Amino acid sequence: MSDDKKEKKSALSDFAGRPGSGGDDDPPSPVWPDPDPEGRERRERRWFRREKAAKERRHLPDLAELLLGMPFFGNDISADVQTWAERVYPLIPEDDRGNHQALREHLIILTVSASLDDLKEASEAFRRAGKLKRIDKAEAAMRLDYYLACVGDRHTPWRIAGEAISRAHDRKTPQDQALDYAVAAVGWLLHAGRYEPLSADRLARQPSRPRSSFRNDASDLGFDLLERILQERERRLYRRVEAHFKWLYEPERVGMSSPPDASEAGAGDLKPGDPGVVVFRTVGNTETSQRVGREFARLLNKRLRLARRPDLAAVSKALADEFPHAVEIISAILSELVPLDIVRLRPILLVGEPGAGKTRFAERLCDALSLPHETYSCGGVGDAAIGGTARRWMSAEPSLPVSLIRRFRHASPGIVLDEIEKVGTGRHNGNALDALLPMLEPLSAAHWHDPYIQAPVDLSHVVWIATANELRSLPPPLRDRFRVFRFPEPGPEHLIPLADRLMKDIIVERGLDRRWAIPLDGEELTALQAAWSGGSVRVLRRLVERLLTARDRWRAEEEVQ
Numbered sequence: 001m002s003d004d005k006k007e008k009k010s011a012l013s014d015f016a017g018r019p020g021s022g023g024d025d026d027p028p029s030p031v032w033p034d035p036d037p038e039g040r041e042r043r044e045r046r047w048f049r050r051e052k053a054a055k056e057r058r059h060l061p062d063l064a065e066l067l068l069g070m071p072f073f074g075n076d077i078s079a080d081v082q083t084w085a086e087r088v089y090p091l092i093p094e095d096d097r098g099n100h101q102a103l104r105e106h107l108i109i110l111t112v113s114a115s116l117d118d119l120k121e122a123s124e125a126f127r128r129a130g131k132l133k134r135i136d137k138a139e140a141a142m143r144l145d146y147y148l149a150c151v152g153d154r155h156t157p158w159r160i161a162g163e164a165i166s167r168a169h170d171r172k173t174p175q176d177q178a179l180d181y182a183v184a185a186v187g188w189l190l191h192a193g194r195y196e197p198l199s200a201d202r203l204a205r206q207p208s209r210p211r212s213s214f215r216n217d218a219s220d221l222g223f224d225l226l227e228r229i230l231q232e233r234e235r236r237l238y239r240r241v242e243a244h245f246k247w248l249y250e251p252e253r254v255g256m257s258s259p260p261d262a263s264e265a266g267a268g269d270l271k272p273g274d275p276g277v278v279v280f281r282t283v284g285n286t287e288t289s290q291r292v293g294r295e296f297a298r299l300l301n302k303r304l305r306l307a308r309r310p311d312l313a314a315v316s317k318a319l320a321d322e323f324p325h326a327v328e329i330i331s332a333i334l335s336e337l338v339p340l341d342i343v344r345l346r347p348i349l350l351v352g353e354p355g356a357g358k359t360r361f362a363e364r365l366c367d368a369l370s371l372p373h374e375t376y377s378c379g380g381v382g383d384a385a386i387g388g389t390a391r392r393w394m395s396a397e398p399s400l401p402v403s404l405i406r407r408f409r410h411a412s413p414g415i416v417l418d419e420i421e422k423v424g425t426g427r428h429n430g431n432a433l434d435a436l437l438p439m440l441e442p443l444s445a446a447h448w449h450d451p452y453i454q455a456p457v458d459l460s461h462v463v464w465i466a467t468a469n470e471l472r473s474l475p476p477p478l479r480d481r482f483r484v485f486r487f488p489e490p491g492p493e494h495l496i497p498l499a500d501r502l503m504k505d506i507i508v509e510r511g512l513d514r515r516w517a518i519p520l521d522g523e524e525l526t527a528l529q530a531a532w533s534g535g536s537v538r539v540l541r542r543l544v545e546r547l548l549t550a551r552d553r554w555r556a557e558e559e560v561q
Contacts, residue, residue, distance in 0.1 A: 039174060040174070040176050043174065043176065043177070047070070050065065050070065051070055051071060054070055054071050054072070054073055054074075054075075055071050055074070055075050056074075057073060057074040057079070059073075060073050060080070060083050060084060060087065061073065061080070063139055063142060063143045063146065064167070066143070066146055067146070067160070067163065067164050067167065067181060067184050068177065068180045068181070068184070069180070069184070077114070077147065077150055077151065078114050080147075081110055081114040081119070081147055082110065082111050082112075082114065084110075084143065085107045085108075085110035085111045086111050088107060088135060088140065089104060089107045089108065089111070091132070091134040091135045092104050092107065092132070092135070093132075099125065099128055099129050099130065100129065100130070102125055102129075103122075103125045103126065103129050106118070106121055106122040106125045107122065109122070110122055114147065114151075116148065116151060116152070116153060119144050119147050119148050119151070119153075120148060120153070122144050123141050123144035123145055123148065124141075126138075126140045126141040126144065127141050142159065142160075142163055145159045145160060146160055149188065149191075154192075157188045157189070157191050157192035158188075158189075158192050160184075160188045161184075161185045161186075161188040161189040161192065162185075164181045164182070164184040164185035164188065165181070165182065165185035167181045168181035168182040168185060270303050270305060274305070275305070275306035275307075275308060275341065275342045276303030276304055276305055276306055276411065277303060277304060277306060277411045277458060277461060278301055278302065278303055278304070278458065279299065279304050279405055279411050279457055279458045279459075280296055280299045280300050280301070280302075280453070280455075280457055281300065281301055281455070281456070282300065282455045283296050283300065283453055283454070283455055284453065284454030284455040285454050292391060292452065292453065292454075295406070296406065296453065299405075299406065299409070304405065304409055304410060304411040305409070305410050305411060306342045306343070306410075306411050306412050306461060307342060307343040307369060307370050307371050307410075307412055308341065308342060308343070308370075309337050309340055309341055309342060309343055310343075310368070310369060310370060312334050312337060312338065315334060315368045315369065316330055316331065316334055318368055319361075319364060319365065319368055321497065321501075322364060322497075322501055323357060323361050323364075324490070324494045324497050324498070325356075325357075325488050325489065325490040325491065325494050326357075326361060326487060326488065329350075329361075329485045329487065329488075332485065333345065333348065333365070333485075342412070342461075343369045343370075343371060343412060343463065344412070344461060344463075345463050346442075346482075346483050347440045347464040347465075347466070347481055347482045347483065348362075348464070348465045348466070348482065348483050348485065349420070349465075349466045349467075349468060349479070349482035349483065349484045349485070350362065350465070350466070350467045350468070350485055350487040351467075351468050351469070351470065351471055351484060351485070351486055351487060352467075352469070352486060352487030352488065352489065353469065353489050353535070353536070354469055354536065354538075355535065355536025355537055355538035355539060356487050356488070356489045356490070356535075356536065356537060357487075357490070357537040358467040358487045359375065359416065359418050359467050360537075361487070362375075362414075362416040362418075362465040362467060363375060363416060365414075365465065366414035366416070366463070366465070369414075369463075371410075371412060371413060371414040371463055372404070372408040372410050372413050372414070373404075373413055373414030373415065373416060373463075374400075374404055374413070374414075374415060374416070375416040375418050376400060376415060376416065376417055376418065377418045377419065378417055378418060378419050378420045378421075378422055378423045378432065379418075379419050379422040379423075381423050381432050385397075385432075386399065386400045386432045386435050386436065387399050387400075387432075387435030387436070387439070387451070388400075388402065388450050388451045388452045389451065389452065390451040390452065390454075391451070391452055391454065396452055397452060398450055398452040398453060399435075399439070399448075399450050399451075399452070400415060401413065401415060401439060401459050401462045402450050402452070402453065402457060402459075404462075405457075405459075405462075411458070411461050412461035412462060412463060413462060413463070414462075414463040414464075414465060415462060415463070415464055415465070416465050416466075416467070417436075417464065417465070417466040417467070418466075418467050419467060419468065419469070420433075420466040420467065420468050420474065421468040421469060421470060421471070421472075421473045421474055433474070433475060433478050436478065437477060437478060437481065439459055439462070439464075440464060440478075440481040440482070441481060442460055445458075445459040445460045445462070446458050446459070446460040464482075466482065467487075471484070489534060489535050489536070490534060490535070490537060490540075491534040492529065492532075492533050492534045494534075495525070495528060495529060495532065495534075495540075496525065498537060498540060499525070499528055499540065499544055502537075502540060502541045502544045503544050503548065505541075506541070506544060506545055506548060507548075524547055527547065528540075528543060528544070528547065531543050
């Protein structure tokens with residue numbers, strides 16, 4: 001066996017022996033096109049090489065790499081300080097011009113110890129020093145400030161945040177590194193804001209903290225805040241676009257046509273023979289809210305599209321390829337569509353262990369049946385908002401199925417009720433399970449009274465699919481309205497098709513083409529079989545992600561060698 005093969009086997013064996021280590025909470029890679037894929041890959045390869053070398057005491061990270069989160073020299077801040085001081089000391093002139101002699105004395109001290117006071121004095125000495133030809137004194141002082149922030153100094157995090165945001169704003173900084181600098185800046189700002197002046201006796205009573213935790217905390221804080229900011233930005237952008245199109249295509253606006261959206265094209269103007277049904281026949285009490293009448297004016301007494309029954313053999317094969325452990329459930333569900341021309345299913349409840357793939361199966365079933373759908377997370381829901389809110393309240397809104405029918409202009413959307421057993425049981429503001437009961441019953445759903453529209457609507461064609469980990473907490477009246485299926489966990493015999501599908505999904509999420517998904521070889525499958533013997537698909541996905549990371553790192557090291 002060649003040396004290369006030995007190295008690969010060793011990496012995979014290490015991966016198989018540590019199935020629960022690393023990377024569980026890594027943020028997902030962006031799916032939009034990368035403006036500089038070659039540069040990003042080159043920087044990542046360089047980063048992995050230097051990161052490994054820093055841990056092995058073969059590379060002393062520079063200030064930029066420290067700000068971006070590279071480990072200290074030997075993964076030890078004390079060793080980093082001492083090594084840096086030893087390398088900088090010969091670069092300081094021996095003459096006493098510009099306080100050079102004092103600077104050399106401080107560096108000598110740092111080669112022996114790195115206390116808080118020693119670092120502070122050395123940082124100030126660099127700022128007071130005169131011009132240095134062989135070293136950037138401002139960067140040297142900033143590096144010492146970074147050491148101070150990492151060992152708990154209460155003033156330097158502000159300087160570190162300022163330095164990081166300046167580098168992030170620099171137009172010459174690549175986009176991927178600019179984001180990492182911004183995360184570091186936000187994290188250090190939040191970290192600094194937590195400090196408060198303490199008296200000497202209170203400071204002495206403060207528990208000691210590991211030195212590396214200050215830097216780790218700053219990174220975590222930065223990621224958390226930026227994620228929240230981006231989520232809120234997306235929500236506001238969506239609301240602005242939605243409000244614009246509502247205004248643009250109001251019925252009263254003369255000469256305006258329906259929105260140029262593929263999901264709305266032809267809704268209400270179905271061709272003869274196309275399956276459709278009238279969902280909205282009237283809006284009650286329009287005097288109290290003309291806005292509600294305008295919202296539904298285009299849908300009143302219009303036939304809305306129903307999904308035609310697809311080729312069930314093709315649907316069955318596609319779902320079985322993705323969920324080989326659920327073949328019996330697929331057959332049982334699709335058999336209900338055999339005598340029909342449209343897609344119409346009784347409410348389905350999938351019960352199984354966490355991570356078995358219930359939610360993904362429900363979403364993929366809707367996709368395969370060409371049903372527009374939405375997943376509604378029931379965890380923590382403590383009111384009856386799913387059934388709509390009366391228009392007399394400021395927060396008035398239609399029920400969930402009515403909202404989807406209006407949005408998709410489709411009479412049979414799919415609604416995935418994820419983890420339905422986790423719905424709150426209080427009834428102070430109504431209960432979600434109570435609101436669901438009449439919408440799940442075919443006879444009452446055909447004439448369900450929406451509190452927002454204040455008129456009956458036809459919800460009998462809505463496809464309901466719920467998931468749950470157990471049934472004990474669900475009331476019997478609700479269970480009786482569902483067809484309950486026990487969703488099985490995949491076993492080791494399903495490893496190959498599941499791992500292949502998960503690998504392709506991960507490749508696509510990273511913004512690459514599916515053709516980049518090179519099939520797993522024998523050693524990789526052996527490693528997966530050693531780490532996963534069946535059960536949670538979620539766990540298998542994390543293992544496949546680690547395997548792909550191990551594969552990429554091995555290739556990067558192979559290129560270097």
